[in-house]
Amino acid sequence: MVVILALTLTICGCACCYLASPNQKWLSWFPSRWPFLAAASLLLGAGLVSWIAALRPLAGFFVTLHVAMVCLFVFPYSAALRSFGRGN
Amino acid sequence: MAGGIRPDWWSKASAGAILGLGLALSLVGLYAYLGPGGINAPGGRYSLMRHLEAFVWIMVFGFCFLFRSGRAAWAWLGAANLIAFAALFACRFYFFA
Amino acid sequence: MIRAEIVKLYKTVHTWIGVSCGLALFIAFYAGALTMFQEPIARWASPPAVGVEAVSLEDAPRLLELVAAAYPEAREEGITLHLRGHENEPARVTWVEDEPHEAGQPHGHVHWWATLKPDGSLMAKQEEPSDLAEFINDVHMRIGIPNPWGSYFMGVVSLLYGVTLIAGVIVLLPSLAKDFLELRIGKNLKRMWLDAHNVVGITALPFHLVIAVTATAWGFGVPLWSAQESVIFGGKQKIAMAHDLERWRAPPPTGEAGAMMPPSQLLQRLNAQVPDFEPKVMVFRNFGDKAAAAKFAGAERGYVGDTRFGGVILSAVTGTLIKDNRASRQDLDRRVGTVILALHTGEYGGITIIWAYFFLGFSGAWLFYSGNLLWIETRRKKARKEGEVEQSRSTRLLGSATVGICLGCVAGLSLTIVAAKWLHGRVADLDAWHAYIYYAVFLGSITWAFAWGAARSAVHLTWLCAAFTVAIPLTTLLAWAFPMLGMWAHGSAATVGVDIVAFIGALCFAWVATATAWRVKNGPADSVWSIRKAEGRTAARQSVAIAAE
Known part of the structure; x- marks a missing residue:
């Protein structure tokens, strides 16, 4: 249960991170950065704490790191695939 | 570093590969002697050292192209090797013999 | 700020190491991603057996006593009592014995399992377990080159991979802040491949650094051990x-x-x-x-x-x-x-990290594949500037090698997984067959890619990958529908998961194949990825000839 919570928090945190990037392609407009950056750090922090609660500090840190790595390259690709689908 | 960097591919790469390995072995060897517990420390030090050596080797090889020339790479890395090996052999044959 | 000449220097380092090692690294990463599911694959490939449940834990002492009495060698080597009931655990108790050999000589091992008959007596059988998962791991560690040369080769490759990572980061640093997470889709193919390459490389950098360091240490494991002993430890x-x-x-x-x-x-x-x-x-x-x-x-x-x-x-x-x-x-x-x-x-954090590493492994394979594409695409642009339409020999050869080796590895691994069910009980040495099938497909694909050129063969071979990969769940389906085929369909989540993942993978390959076919027909003609090249070239020559007249 706490694993699912931790995973959700980490993925949402990375999503906010991506949306805060000036290069995000999910939205056709650019939201203001700071709320997303704040949300990203809060969510990733909460995710890290939940992973540590589910595992132990070291394992929790590495799991957060690796899930974040996957999210951060999957999100740009997902946006790229969508624009392929639209036919540009 | 005026005058620009010369590529010197082969001399720099050979310095990185050979002297990088030498530096890796000697620096990690120093850790084996000076690290907690010393050279006779029981435990898994010998297997950790391989990873440390690989790390130092990759770092030296990776950054050795920053030297101005192949000659400079051999000179600086050679000097570093000499010092590190001197320290290592001092530990091995003198201080902790 | 990093000076432009340093960036240029490291770009050369990055490119040349990347192009020379990329294909070996592709195989290591693709097979490595599969080894994250080593256990489910081993379970998928294991034929049905009496199973662990045939003897309850309460009855295990009797079974152990009978085995110890009948097989004294097992007492010494160790009798394994299985606790989980996975399909690759043939019975409650298994053990390994040495094959007959002369003392001090290298030798093989034979595997035994034992269970209790309904009347309470011992039933022991010698049966070799499926080595499919180990074979995939061998391909991962040594890309199929025999020991110790495979290890040394991968040690060199991993060392250079570490160097090229450093070089890549140095090249990327000046534009890192501006282009982070950027992936531009559009007409500029070079830009697109570059973004696609960078975004994977830079986000997964910590993972790649760890892989490079550990793979170097393992590849050179034996020589480093000897060097430590003679230089440091004495x-x-x-x-x-x-x-x-x-x-x-x-x-x-x-x-x-x-x-x-x-x-x-x-x-x-x-x-x-x-x-x-x-x-x-x-x-x-x-x-x-x-x-x-x-x-x-x-x-x-x-x-x-x-x-x-x-x-x-x-x-x-x-x-x-x-x-x-x-x-x-x-x-x-x-x-x-x-x-x-x-x-x-990836031995921590449970199923989350297995999946994360699975995707990271694929992203690594993609990193090397896209790196080669980028090299070819960059060369294309240069070729066009100089006014020639035909691609150089080196780009054509690298294109063919990239397609043949990468897709050959993918198709070969898929087919060798399928063979675990089809060939079980039909051939004497299934483990050897796993290797034959993999190499046959792998080498065949490379030959095919060189014979047909990168563009055409990419379409053929991607469809081949899709076909062999979809054969994994289809085999299970056939085994389930027609038991007289002598195959099996396990119902556990892990083995069904293998089938589902293979099915999704096959869909992805089919999608890639369609997209490649589209590009081959409609993409820019002056590319190794186009079959229009040939006609375009003759047309250009004709127009030149007409103009000359």
């Missing part, structure tokens, strides 16, 4: 290692008989003394002896890297803890080493 390493290994060794037999504690009770004693430890198997050494020991291989919940070097040994007579190598009890050096190792193999 003979002390052997002593330290022997001392270290002693911590995993069961005590020697006394020769006196002792009453064994039943496995269920041993598990209770384990739980009481070592909470948070999740055993996978228990191995009895010197069963029946007063000094008999039960080794528990398993993981300590929440620790990084606890399956390989972890484990505890209990006395099989009294149930007291005699050796304790749990992660929480390791010395600092061992702990750091184990953590580094586990960061390569």
Whole structure:
């Protein structure tokens, strides 16, 4: 249960991170950065704490790191695939 | 570093590969002697050292192209090797013999 | 700020190492991603057997006694008692024996399993388990080159991979802040491949650094060990290692008989003394002896890297803890080493990290594939500037090699997985067949790619990948629908998961094949990825000829 919570928090945190990037392609407009950056750090922090609660500090840190790595390259690709689908 | 960097591919790469390995072995060897517990420390030090050596080797090889020339790479890395090996052999044959 | 000449220098380093090592790294990463599911694949490939449940844990003492009495060699080598009931555990009890050999000579092993017949008597059978998962791991570690040269080769490749990572980061640094997470889709193909390459490389950089360092250390493992012994330790390493290994060794037999504690009770004693430890198997050494020991291989919940070097040994007579190598009890050096190792193999964090590493492995394979595409695309642009339409020989050759080696590896691994079910019981040495099939497909694909050129063969071979990969779930479906085929369809989540993942993978390959076919027909003609090149070239020549007239 706490694993699912931790995973959700980490993925949402990375999503906010991506949306805060000036290069995000999910939205056709650019939201203001700071709320997303704040949300990203809060969510990733909460995710890290939940992973540590589910595992132990070291394992929790590495799991957060690796899930974040996957999210951060999957999100740009997902946006790229969508624009392929639209036919540009 | 005026005058620009010369590529010197082969001399720099050979310095990185050979002297990088030498530096890796000697620096990690120093850790084996000076690290907690010393050279006779029981435990898994010998297997950790391989990873440390690989790390130092990759770092030296990776950054050795920053030297101005192949000659400079051999000179600086050679000097570093000499010092590190001197320290290592001092530990091995003198201080902790 | 990094000077432009340094960036230019490192760009050359990055490109040349990338192009020369990229294909080997592709194979290592693709097969490595599959090894994250080594256990589900082994379960998928294992034929149905009597299974662990055939003998309850309460009846296990009788089974163990019968085996120890009938097979004295097993007592010494260790009798494994399985606890989980996975499909790749043929029975409650298994053991390994040496093949007949001369003393001191290298030799093979034979595998046995044993269960109780309904009348309570022993039934033992020699049966070789599927080595499919180990074969995939071999391809991952040595890209199929025999030991020790495969290890040395991958050591060199991994070292250069580390160097090229550093070079890549230096090249990227000036534009890193501006282009982070940027992936521009559009007409500029070079830009697109560059973004696609960078975004994967830079986000997964910590992962790649760890992989490069550990793979270098393992590839050069034996030479580095010898170098350490002669340069640093001067003979002390052997002593330290022997001392270290002693911590995993069961005590020697006394020769006196002792009453064994039943496995269920041993598990209770384990739980009481070592909470948070999740055993996978228990191995009895010197069963029946007063000094008999039960080794528990398993993981300590929440620790990084606890399956390989972890484990505890209990006395099989009294149930007291005699050796304790749990992660929480390791010395600092061992702990750091184990953590580094586990960061390569993903032995922590459970199913989340297995999936994360699976995707990271694929992203790595994609990194090298896209790197080669980028090289070809860059060359194309240069060629066009100089006014020639035909691609250079080197880009055509690299294009063919990239397509043949990468897709050949993918198709070969898929087909060799399928063969585990089709060939079981039909060939004498299935393990050898796994290798034959992989190499046949791999080498065949390379030949095909060079014969047909990158563009055409990319379409053919991607469809081949899709076909072989979809054959994995189709085989299971056939086995389920037609039992007389002599194949099997396991129903556990892990093995059905293999089928589902293979099906999704096949869909992805089919999608890629369609997209490639589209590009081959409609993409820019002056590319190795176009079949219009040939016609375009003759047309250009004709127009030149007409103009000349």
